Amino acid sequence: xxxxxxxxxxxxxxxxxxxxxxxxxxxxxxxxxxxxxxxxxxxxxxxxxxxxxxxxxxxxxxxxxxxxxxxxxxxxxxxxxxxxxxxxxxxxxxxxxxxxxxxxxxxxxxxxxxxxxxxxxxxxxxxxxxxxxxxxxxxxxxxxxxxxxxxxxxxxxxxxxxxxxxxxxxxxxxxxxxxxxxxxxxxxxxxxxxxxxxxxxxxxxxxxxxxxxxxxxxxxxxxxxxxxxxxxxxxxxxxxxxxxxxxxxxxxxxxxxxxxxxxxxxxxxxxxxxxxxxxxxxxxxxxxxxxxxxxxxxxxxxxxxxxxxxxx
Amino acid sequence: xxxxxxxxxxxxxxxxxxxxxxxxxxxxxxxxxxxxxxxxxxxxxxxxxxxxxxxxxxxxxxxxxxxxxxxxxxxxxxxxxxxxxxxxxxxxxxxxxxxxxxxxxxxxxxxxxxxxxxxxxxxxxxxxxxxxxxxxxxxxxxxxxxxxxxxxxxxxxxxxxxxxxxxxxxxxxxxxxxxxxxxxxxxxxxxxxxxxxxxxxxxxxxxxxxxxxxxxxxxxxxxxxxxxxxxxxxxxxxxxxxxxxxxxxxxxxxxxxxxxxxxxxxxxxxxxxxxxxxxxxxxxxxxxx
Numbered sequence: 226x227x228x229x230x231x232x233x234x235x236x237x238x239x240x241x242x243x244x245x246x247x248x249x250x251x252x253x254x255x256x257x258x259x260x261x262x263x264x265x266x267x268x269x270x271x272x273x274x275x276x277x278x279x280x281x282x283x284x285x286x287x288x289x290x291x292x293x294x295x296x297x298x299x300x301x302x303x304x305x306x307x308x309x310x311x312x313x314x315x316x317x318x319x320x321x322x323x324x325x326x327x328x329x330x331x332x333x334x335x336x337x338x339x340x341x342x343x344x345x346x347x348x349x350x351x352x353x354x355x356x357x358x359x360x361x362x363x364x365x366x367x368x369x370x371x372x373x374x375x376x377x378x379x380x381x382x383x384x385x386x387x388x389x390x391x392x393x394x395x396x397x398x399x400x401x402x403x404x405x406x407x408x409x410x411x412x413x414x415x416x417x418x419x420x421x422x423x424x425x426x427x428x429x430x431x432x433x434x435x436x437x438x439x440x441x442x443x444x445x446x447x448x449x450x451x452x453x454x455x456x457x458x459x460x461x462x463x464x465x466x467x468x469x470x471x472x473x474x475x476x477x478x479x480x481x482x483x484x485x486x487x488x489x490x491x492x493x494x495x496x497x498x499x500x501x502x503x504x505x506x507x508x509x510x511x512x513x514x515x516x517x518x519x520x521x522x523x524x525x526x527x528x529x530x531x532x533x534x535x536x537x
Numbered sequence: 538x539x540x541x542x543x544x545x546x547x548x549x550x551x552x553x554x555x556x557x558x559x560x561x562x563x564x565x566x567x568x569x570x571x572x573x574x575x576x577x578x579x580x581x582x583x584x585x586x587x588x589x590x591x592x593x594x595x596x597x598x599x600x601x602x603x604x605x606x607x608x609x610x611x612x613x614x615x616x617x618x619x620x621x622x623x624x625x626x627x628x629x630x631x632x633x634x635x636x637x638x639x640x641x642x643x644x645x646x647x648x649x650x651x652x653x654x655x656x657x658x659x660x661x662x663x664x665x666x667x668x669x670x671x672x673x674x675x676x677x678x679x680x681x682x683x684x685x686x687x688x689x690x691x692x693x694x695x696x697x698x699x700x701x702x703x704x705x706x707x708x709x710x711x712x713x714x715x716x717x718x719x720x721x722x723x724x725x726x727x728x729x730x731x732x733x734x735x736x737x738x739x740x741x742x743x744x745x746x747x748x749x750x751x752x753x754x755x756x757x758x759x760x761x762x763x764x765x766x767x768x769x770x771x772x773x774x775x776x777x778x779x780x781x782x783x784x785x786x787x788x789x790x791x792x793x794x795x796x797x798x799x800x801x802x803x804x805x806x807x808x809x810x811x812x813x814x815x816x817x818x819x820x821x822x823x824x825x826x
Contacts, residue, residue, distance in 0.1 A: 251671075251674075253667075272674060273674070275670065275705070277697070277701055278697075278700070278701075280694075280697035280700075280701075282659075282660075282663070282693070282694040282697060283663045283694055283697035283698050283701055285663075286660050286662075286663025286664050286666075286667065286694060286698065287663050287664075287666055287667040287670065287698075287701065288667060289653065289660075289663070289664050289667055290653070290663065290664040290665060290666055290667020290668040290669070290670065290671065291667040291668070291670060291671045292667070293652060293653050293664065293667070293668050293671075294667075294668050294671030294672060294675070295671065296671050296674075298667070313657055313660075314657075314660060314663075314694070316657075317654070317656065317657035317660065318653070318654070318655075318657070318660050318664060321644070321654045322645050322646065322653050322654040323646060324653075
């Protein structure tokens with residue numbers, strides 16, 4: 226657990242691997258190839274990294290054209306621009322034509338840090354999740370990010386892979402296999418379910434440690450695929466524990482919390498609490514400070530868990 | 538075939554397509570006749586002369602590609618595809634109806650011959666560029682032709698794409714602007730003036746050609762003459778008349794997006810049938826010369 230790496234570090238490196246293996250990957254970036262790490266891929270495969278300049282709509286459109294011709298087109302840029310600025314291109318061109326475009330921006334969530342609210346994307350999961358045909362992956366660490374990128378590259382159709390800027394602990398071993406649509410139970414428990422994605426998986430595991438001190442056995446689930454959601458695993462856990470906390474570095478509206486609430490509301494209505502950013506924009510600060518400021522730490526999750534157990 | 542016969546053959550196809558456009562929109566009860574009719578000669582010249590394609594093999598790797606960025610002109614594309622044989626003519630009567638392969642705007646997942654779905658304006662040129670880039674990477678000699686509307690040029694993405702193609706040396710792209718001067722709310726000059734379209738595209742680094750979009754000979758020249766520099770994309774500004782071929786639709790923005798009444802349809806089809814008869818006769822004579 227001591228190794229810390231940003232999920233974005235897996236991006237360029239995994240594209241190189243895929244190209245080496247003969248997968249027809251290309252990357253289209255918008256003047257952020259250094260930050261997203263697609264530049265590393267471009268150094269290895271100069272013809273296959275296409276820079277469109279600061280033009281995210283054109284980034285998605287160009288990627289769509291490359292995909293029409295059989296390329297597996299990954300796009301870069303930051304999450305806020307790739308999804309918000311180019312939403313119609315993703316909807317009407319990529320998803321409507323069901324193209325092999327893999328929208329994999331970096332710098333999602335508040336862990337972007339000092340750049341502030343304009344650059345901290347907290348609504349991307351919500352925007353991508355509602356698009357027909359779009360699969361939404363939120364890897365928890367750099368190992369899972371590599372695996373998620375590989376799944377996206379080798380599964381036909383549109384994908385959204387949410388990557389981050391900040392270095393986060395590596396929780397998975399290198400032999401980790403990303404199963405599309407499968408949530409992974411990382412820790413079994415009987416009193417409360419902590420369903421987390423992305424950097425919040427680490428926080429949920431920390432919360433489980435804290436709760437254990439009080440004799441509360443928390444089940445921790447890494448919901449790395451938001452869509453298609455692993456309803457089976459989530460419902461089974463909710464029926465076992467009778468209380469659920471969702472944990473995401475995203476707005477509590479429209480993201481993991483909403484997806485889980487929809488599934489449990491239909492199949493296993495148990496008390497639910499959503500830990501996430503509460504319908505506000507981000508703000509400048511260091512990532513760790515912001516996690517505390519917005520109530521996204523393990524302690525916040527543990528508190529929410531105790532409260533939700535009390536409502537059981 | 539003689540040059541005159543070649544031109545007459547395309548004109549006959551365009552006449553046929555105009556008839557089909559009005560008939561299918563009338564049958565659908567909605568649709569966009571104005572911009573479909575303005576583009577008929579351009580699309581006929583492409584599909585029945587310029588494009589290397591094979592309707593029996595829509596996925597033939599070396600086919601030339603066509604992207605209809607102005608997706609609301611779907612009827613002109615459907616008329617060409619049906620005439621070329623991508624699907625049966627009986628589909629034309631199903632335009633815009635539940636279950637039809639002919640959606641209100643082109644859907645590549647439903648309709649053979651449609652390379653990519655379009656309809657949200659401003660996106661086609663970026664897609665065409667991506668396709669052209671992939672063809673270059675694969676050393677595929679095919680070309681990509683993209684038809685844009687002039688009102689569509691108000692979308693910012695068009696200019697992002699216009700900057701992109703020359704920068705990346707996409708000499709295998711030809712963009713055609715159907716410059717009919719009208720959009721839904723009125724004249725482009727009044728809604729949002731485009732300025733000099735040819736000058737702007739030239740300033741972005743394109744080899745620009747101007748022609749009447751209803752002069753098949755001019756279109757053939759503009760579409761087939763190789764660029765001076767093979768790494769420079771070609772833009773054709775085709776000056777057209779919205780609603781071309783139906784007297785009461787010509788130059789009238791009101792015909793951007795509505796279907797004619799039964800009476801108007803009869804009048805329009807009578808006009809188009811007369812042109813069709815003349816064109817067929819001319820073609821026969823031209824071909825025999």
